[in-house]
Amino acid sequence: MRCYLRCVTSRKRHAKIVESLRSTGVASVRELAENLQVSESTIRRDLTLLDRNGELLRTYGGAALTPHGAAEAAGAEVDEIPFDLVISRDEALKEAIAEEAVKLVEDGSVIVLDIGTTPLAIARRLRGRPVTVITSSLPVLDVLRDDDAVRLVMLGGVLRRNYQSLVGSLTEQALRQVSADLLFLSCTGVRPNGHVVDNMAVEAP
DSSP: OHHHHHHHHHHHHHHHHHHHHHHHSEEEHHHHHHHHTSOHHHHHHHHHHHHHTTSSEEETTEEEOOHHHHHHHTTSOOOOOOHHHHTTTTHHHHHHHHHHHGGGOOTTOEEEEOSSHHHHHHHHHTTTOOOEEEEOBHHHHHHHTTOTTSEEEEOOOEEEGGGTEEESHHHHHHHTTOOOSEEEOOOSEEOTTSOEEOSSTTOOO
């Protein structure tokens, strides 16, 4: 009987988590724990399970709707723009950002590059440099895989074919095991409170 009640309670909590994300798009572990009056460790376990079931996307410190879930919540059908199309947008601006970014990189440093197209431009400029690059971006892998000067560390995860990257809770767990001198993270924007946002929330290394 107790097991049955726990299962029912878990299912109700999972449903409330997904319902909350349909309203807000994203939510932190702390917010969900406070709203549902459970511990943060319980929420983390819930999010990991829901991520594995494909009901949401586990992000650093919280969760977000899947692209399909977000489209459904908005009452529209929205397909994610493929990486090969995104890379051709604002090319000159991305190259200019990359040129300035690599000036911050010192030889021997450890760098995290996210899965966006601007970090890919940075990766090209790191070829031949004695640095360590940590990433879950397959295009970055392609750029640096044969460069003996660069020590390349790939984060694990679930293959996101359309955006040529590895994502999900496994990626997050791997990221917790590393430390770096610099992180180059592309995003959609920054809120007034300083929170970084992206229209594809899985774009967290």
